[in-house]
Amino acid sequence: MPTTATAMKIVCDRTALADAVSLVSGVVASRSPSPVLQCLRLTAGNGQLRLSATDLEIGIAQSIDEVDVQHEGEVLVPADKLSQIVKASDDPTLTLEANGDRLRIRGQGSNWSLHGFPVSEAPEVEDFDENITADYEVPGVILRKQIQRTLFAAANEQSRYAINGVLFERSGQTLRCVATDGRRLALSTCSCEKTTDEDGNTIVPSKALQLLGKLLDSRSQGEVRVSVRDGKARFGIGHGSRSATITSTLVEGSFPPWSDVVPKDNDIHITMDTSSLAGAVRRAALLTSQESRGVKLTFSSGSLVITSRAPDTGEAEIRVDCNYDGVELGIGFNPGYLTDALKIIDSPDITLSLKGPQKPGVLKADGEFVYVVMPVSLD
Missing domain, CATH: 3.10.150.10 (DNA Polymerase III, subunit A, domain 2)
Structure with missing residues (x-):
């Protein structure tokens, strides 16, 4: 993939583009001291369009193949304006041309010119590629259910940081997801395919799981690869031109001993x-x-x-x-x-x-x- 802004030109299915922009924009902060953190990075090459963004704690990258790449290249543009433009258009396809830091978007009778930023200023967002080893794999439809059944019970109070997320507790081929806000606790259990023998506990932030849940709503088929390394959790969905990756820093602290909370004597x-x-x-x-x-x-x-x-x-x-x-x-x-x-x-x-x-x-x-x-x- 190119690493600097070049004369990119693609013709893209508008619906596929709108869905991808909407999903990847979910990580973008509404307010940020750094304008580039409010941007999406679009990279065209190898017959696909890759969209990525990060808030420095969570990163998401998604590729779509409903695109005709006429010239490879990339551009960094504000997420909110790109989203508004793509949603406002009713054309079946849109032509995107980037030259330097400017992106031109053309439909049938519509033209927009969007000012961006140097691609070199954008933080890198990694892909779940062959260099990353998965700790375990879970069918997408099952992982989506795990998230749905627990995330709602997670705390959202800054003073209770260690429970502002969902505990992923893997033991062999069993994955338990647990969330609590101190007044209730949700536990969901499923099977997973282990690829490493090391068990472990990981607290994944709620925001990352909200994004992962939305991603799985649109593409829950196949396995989700999960890797925990260097204080980060990585979720890889799909391969090649239909792949997506969510990377998140982990919630620090110790999750409460949840098994002590589940009553054993209710008769x-x-x-x-x-x-x-x-x-x-x-x-x-x-x-x-x-x-x-x-x-x-x-x-x-x-x-x-x-x-x-x-x-x-x-x-x-x-x-x-x-x-x-x-x-x-x-x-x-x-x-x-x-x-x-x-x-x-x-x-x-x-x-x-x-x-x-x-x-x-x-x-x-x-x-x-x-x-x-x-x-x-x-x-």
């Missing part, structure tokens, strides 16, 4: 229809307030009643069938925390394990998902 197990429970929680949550954020789940023989109350507004009572057969039991939960978990579970049934009204509840699905949630007081 009340209630199985319910996932969709019915999710709908009931959503309906009950309509009448909660800042003062009374919780919903109460009251179990009696064969029935669950979910109630809520908002002062000066009203009350709600929703009934759901369940297989409970015991003495009446009531427990309060934050409905948002329940909904967050229920909406990402694709299993038809879910099991709620309880010990008592003051003890954490545990949701389990398909033998691979565990969700611990703290109760709330409804007094």
